[in-house]
Amino acid sequence: MLTDHYELTMISAALHDGTADRQCVFEVFARRLPPGRRYGVVAGTARLLDHLRNFRFDSDEIDFLARQRIVNTETASWLESFKFQGDISGYQEGELFFPNSPILTVSGSFAECVVLETLALSVLNHDSAVAAAAARMVTAAKGRPLIEMGSRRTHEESAVAAARAAYLAGFASTSNLAAGLRYGIPTAGTAAHAFTLLHDDEQAAFASQVLTLGHETTLLVDTYDITQGIRNAIEVAGPHLRAIRIDSGDLSVLAAQSRALLDELGAPDVKIIVSGDMDEYSIAALRAEPVDAYGAGTAVVTGSGAPTAGLVYKLVEVQGRPVVKRSENKRTVGGRKTAVRRHKPTGTAIEEVVVSQGTPAHQPNDRLLQRRFVAGGEQLPDVPTLxxxxxxxxxxxxSIPWEGLKLSVGDPAIPVIQE
Amino acid sequence: MLTDHYELTMISAALHDGTADRQCVFEVFARRLPPGRRYGVVAGTARLLDHLRNFRFDSDEIDFLARQRIVNTETASWLESFKFQGDISGYQEGELFFPNSPILTVSGSFAECVVLETLALSVLNHDSAVAAAAARMVTAAKGRPLIEMGSRRTHEESAVAAARAAYLAGFASTSNLAAGLRYGIPTAGTAAHAFTLLHDDEQAAFASQVLTLGHETTLLVDTYDITQGIRNAIEVAGPHLRAIRIDSGDLSVLAAQSRALLDELGAPDVKIIVSGDMDEYSIAALRAEPVDAYGAGTAVVTGSGAPTAGLVYKLVEVQGRPVVKRSENKRTVGGRKTAVRRHKPTGTAIEEVVVSQGTPAHQPNDRLLQRRFVAGGEQLPDVPTLxxxxxxxxxxxxSIPWEGLKLSVGDPAIPVIQE
Incomplete structure (x- = not known):
């Protein structure tokens, strides 16, 4: 039922007029990247394939649809026996995409393909938006680990998918336990300000945490006064404490002061983790500071200004005939696309070539971008792991030109040539 | 498992040191509204209460947590028998909130309250963000109906919650079928461009749709040429067609042209629905045009620039003692709060008064803002319906001063006085 009303009314009409069985090709692509972004990141494909295995309409759902007169009897009986039997191919997760990259291709009868539209877009738009933001943060962090801790800033189930997308993009770990259980992503976290406030004083809270969790823990030092908090942390835990966390204030100043104080206290190995409204820009701004790891929340789970990836699901071919919508300001190219990425002999990407109803002329260092995921309704075994x-x-x-990694506003890292 | 790693490590340490049973009060509030916003809208409370009934840790989950050494044996056994037995009160859904409004109060033992933090914030931050954006769109539409059609732009489960939040905020209907089934929200939708492209020509598509769905349907007229599309629509469906939809182009120009053409074709009762990246500003910009209904997607489900409501969950009282975190740039007031909204005799709201560990002096036209939802772990019967x-x-x-409804950047509609 994770679909739109109109998918079913379209199916009703198409079943009635006999067009529901016409063989169709739908493609998922973005007309443009979010403003100023230089690349998109494909994410969510494996989650979509998982959903697809269970994408059915049960009798309660069909009763509801019939009662609301959303579907007629013919459509109700079609839904009852619905199982996707078409083919799906596309870019693998973790692949970059650019405007008009055909990242997913769904083919089969009109009815079985169109009913997947909403679900496919929901999963790919959400996960790709998070992955793209997360990838920029990973670049900005220059090898320092990032912890995803944004679950509380987004829908409870988006949170789990966001943790997965951030990990895919190179985050080291997540605070989200469901993501640990479902996807095997390392989880992390130690204590909040509430834990310190619960206790009679900060020393008591720190002592309790170290007693139960050991020295390989992170003490949150900014509940009252950071300088005193650091002194208390080292007094209680000694120089073998793993890390301190600072969650407020001017992090660039505080990181340097904290490092100096820790060194002075004979704790040069204690790491400094910073958190609190971090995005790719604030992460980059701390590059010169003695920060060992970052916690990112709101910005990563909400796509850092681009909460959806702008992907659309368009009919491009009907019974072998390319189709195309022509109206104000929108133009899609008809026909099933094949895409390759061209590279210099050094491995640097030059351009993406997308050909309608054909195959790009082969050049050395080309890489075919599409893989087959589903054939005749059955998932193929080689879907890449997370x-x-x-x-x-x-x-x-x-592989992309270095300008493509800049955080500043710019054009797509490589052009897409449509042939 | 929709919670954060650190909630459980805190519980482990608190169980070990004997503080886990200390009676605590946690409050949910926003330190500030999203930039320029004049009010927030409470949404998600009923969803949170639904989750709470099933918030348990099963044996697979506990095995995972133990295997990953996230919890020790003592905590594992606590989780096994966990059931929230505290109290919850708060602002009802649909209530406005402002900076520092205590929209949810959770009290009970430290352990049972802290474990709800992530889930409570996920639900309330998401749903309140959508509801606030949706409410602004409803104001902008000045009584014209709005259809929520953004499912495809957000996570598949967020989509269902977003449809609910938009309906709460005054939207007329949603495209999301799961929201229709779960929450009884009216669903709407007819056809996409793919349906037209599937057919041999536009007339065939329109005829099929009208044949199956009747005249009370909406024909999408901008697949090829809008003028011809409207002519085809009226030729096929006659003047008793319910509506046409335009999804692209300069909607202000096209709405006026389409209205003139429909009138000229003898179809003055055929309504005009517009869609395509509508937000509160583009909705308001069409006020003078002959638009009968709007479809809104991306902007409503992503909070129109504010995808999360900025709500936090803070410990404010331990065993009757107010607690407060004091560190750089953040300040919370300790103690359990009681909130009233003051009004003029005319009913216009003047201010919100929030008192710590006490009750505001009663004035005529005060309205108490908090209700009891859960007592001793049991949900009370009078939770408002959607x-x-x-x-x-x-x-x-x-009830708020009229400036509070302006779409432009401004201060909160009424001040919150903390006493």
Whole structure:
């Protein structure tokens, strides 16, 4: 039922007039990247394939649809036996995309393809938006680990998907336990200000935390006074404490002061973790400071200004005939696309070539961007794992021209040539 | 498991040191509204209460937590028997809020309250962000109906909650079928461009849609040429067609042209629905045009620039003693708060008065803002229905000073006085 009313009314009309079985090709692509962004990151494909296995309409749902007169009897019986039997191919998760990159291709009968539109877009738009923001933060952090801790700033289920997308993009860990359980992502976290406030004083809170969690823990030192908090932390935990966390104030000043104080207290190995409304810009701004790890929340789970990836799901081919919508300000190219990315012999990407109803002329250092995920309704075995997708994105980000990694507003890192 | 790692490590330490049972009060509030916003809208409370009934840790989850050494044996056994047994009160859904309004108060033992932090904030931050954006759109539409059609732009489960929040805020209907089934929200929708492209020509598509769905349907007229599309629509469906939809182009120009053409074709009762990246500003900009209804998508489900409501969950009282975090740039007032809204005899709201550990001196036209939702872990029977919350918000928006409804950047509609 994670779909739109109009998908079913379209199916009703198409079943009635006999067009529901016409063989169609739908493609997912972005007309443009969010303002100023230089690349998009494909994320969510594996989650979509998981959903697809359970995408059915049960009898309660069909009763509801019939009672509300959203579907007629013919459509109700079609929904009852619905199982997607078409093909799906696309860019793998962790692949970069640019305007008009055909990141997912769904083919089959009109009815079985159109009913997937809303779900496919929901999953890909959300996860890709988070992954793109997260990838920019990973670049900004220059190798320092990032912890995703934004669950509380987004819908409770988005939070789990966001943790996955951030990990795919190179985050080291997440605070979200459901993401740990479902996807095997490392989880992290120690204590909030409430834990300190619960106790009679800060020393008591720190002592309790170290007693239960050991020295490999992070003490939050900014509940009262940061300088005193650091002194208390080292007094209680000694120089083998893993880290302190600062969650407020001018982090660039505080990080330097805290490092100096920790060194002075004979605790040069105690790490400094900073958090509190971090985005790619504030992460980059702390590059010169003695920060060992970042916690990012709101900005990563909400796509850092671009909460949706702008992906659309468009019919491009009907029974082998390219179709195209022509109206004000929008133009799509008809026909099923094949996409390759061209590279210099050094491995640097030059451009993406997208050909309608054909295949790009082969050149050395071309890489085919599409893989088959589903054939005849059955998922193929070689869908990349989350870890493989994470590695793939890291490699892709190395392959684009260096300007493509700049945080500033700019054009897409490479052009997409439509042939 | 929709919670954060650190909630459980805090509980471990607190169980070990004996503080886990200390009676605590936590409050949910926003330090500030999103930039320029004049009010917030409470949404999600009923969803949170639904979650609370099922908020348990099953044996697979506890095994995972133990295996990952996130919890020790003592905590594992606490989680096994966990059931919230405290009290919850708060502002009802549809209530307005301002900086420092105590919109939710959770009291009980430290452990049972802190474990709800992430879930409570996820639900309230998401739903309140959508509801606030949606309320601004409803104001901008000046009584013309709004259809929520943003499911595809947000996570598949956020989409359902967003449809609910938009309906609470006054939207007329949603495209999301799961929201129709779960919450009884009216659903709407007819056809996409794909349906037209599927057919041999536009007339065939329109004829099929009218044949199956009847004249009470909306024909999408901008797949090829809008003028011809409207001519085709009236030729096929006649003057008793319910509506046409335009999804692209300069909507102010096209609405006026389309109205003139429909009138010329003898179809003055055919309504005009516009959609395509509508937000509160573009909705307001069409006020002078002959638009009968709006479809809003991306902007409503992503909070129109403010995708999270900025709500935090803070410990304010431990065993009757107010507690407060004092560090750089953040200041909370300790103690359990009681809040009233003061009004002029005419009913116009003047201010909100929030008193710590006491009750505001009663004045005529005061309204107590907090209700009891849960007592001793049991949900009380009088949680408002979605329809009641929707009506309540409509009344609240009438009660604030008229400047509070302006779309432009401004201060909160009324001040919050902390005593």
């Amino acid at each position: 870890q493989q997708s994470r590695d793939h994105l890291r490699d892709c980000l190395i | 329809q009641q919350s929707r009506d309540h918000l409509r009344d609240c928006l009438i």
